[in-house]
Amino acid sequence: MITHPTADELREALAGIDEASAGDARAAFLARVADNARATLEREAALGPVAEAAAVARLKVLLGVDGGFEALNAELCARLSDGRLSPLDPAVLAHLQASVIDQIAIDQPSYSGLMALAEPC
């Protein structure tokens, strides 16, 4: 199963960077990506636990069941996939919006979609 690259995987990829090839254009590009990865890891360490706790609290109310983040998130996916929950249900959308705002704050805080979402219709 893949859901998204974990912090451990990012650290592993960073450790695997071949310093010997420094100097060419490809290496310069990869160095910028590596800087982004390190910044992502820092944001995840600072923001991730709070975001996950908030998601768990929302999911318990939304789904009416108890559990940890992975189990609750999987349950939400299952209910959306088989139609037990509607994608346009306001409570569902509110959770999805809150979750993705927290995730983009970790993954790519300068992404313009965040500004677009904050703008009134």
Add this chain to the structure above:
Amino acid sequence: MLATMDVPAALSALAPRLSPGAATALNARRLSGGASLETWAFDLDDGAALILRRRPPSALMSDTALPLATEAVLLAAVRPRGAPVPEVVHVCAPGDGLGEAYLMRRLEGETLGKRIVRDEAFAGVRPGLARRCGEVLAAIHATPLEGLPPLATSDAANELQRYEAVYRDLRPQRPIFEAAFRWLESRAPPLERPVLVHGDFRNGNLMIHPASGLVGVLDWELAHLGDPAEDLGWICVNSWRFGQWRRPVGGFGDYQDLLDGHAAAGGGAVSLERLLFWQALGSLKWGVMCLMMYASFASGADRSIERAMIGRRASEAEIDLVLLMERLG
């Protein structure tokens, strides 16, 4: 065939057949860009400026990309319709020593989306660009289908099924993508009349000249038969607005200019609603592509930091999808 694929040598050997006055190729250099395809710029000694597009022998053919010879035929088919595309000068045969490849005349301009949406050099052409994109798409979509090489036909429901199958294979747990598949499935418009669709018409695949605007539509490897609104929606996906999110068409123009240009050039009426459906499907496709590229890291096929980090761009597709679900309902 040359054993080692020495590209500059093979181009020089080919030079006299590309131009009667040419004896050799000069300045052959690999341009950055495509991950699966190589692009080389070179000159002939009679002054001609050319581009080589080739599939390296190591590249795996994806199941949706067209053979390069087919791409060359499409360029020749749309050019007389008024679509700005490079002129193909030679489609390579095995004896040319370049593998699967073709050669075309080099165009002058910029393809980097970030520069096109921001640089002062393009300020003069930006206001007319969205309308021009609509006109050019109408010309492409009007290409007679008789005589075209065999192309797959795909409608909205097919595209959704194809990407959902890829998503299911990866087995991710991403509720926004789950919601988006069901939301779009209930809204998938029927394909009324299949037309030639470029398939990757976005800021990044358009050659823009600071004075003459859109001079080349590049990268035809995803061309197929389908809904004209697919191309109109794809160029509006927020991921290729390069931060200029208030300008939905490629980060440089407005929806209405694109649609007006398309209609004025005979493209037939496409509603904004239909365009937005395809824009949303475009964001979903991009999100699944990000996960696919990350999957090649997760499986061990490519352990580069680039492949890992692109997985973290799936959330940009998600935030764009949430906005569209909220606003469109």
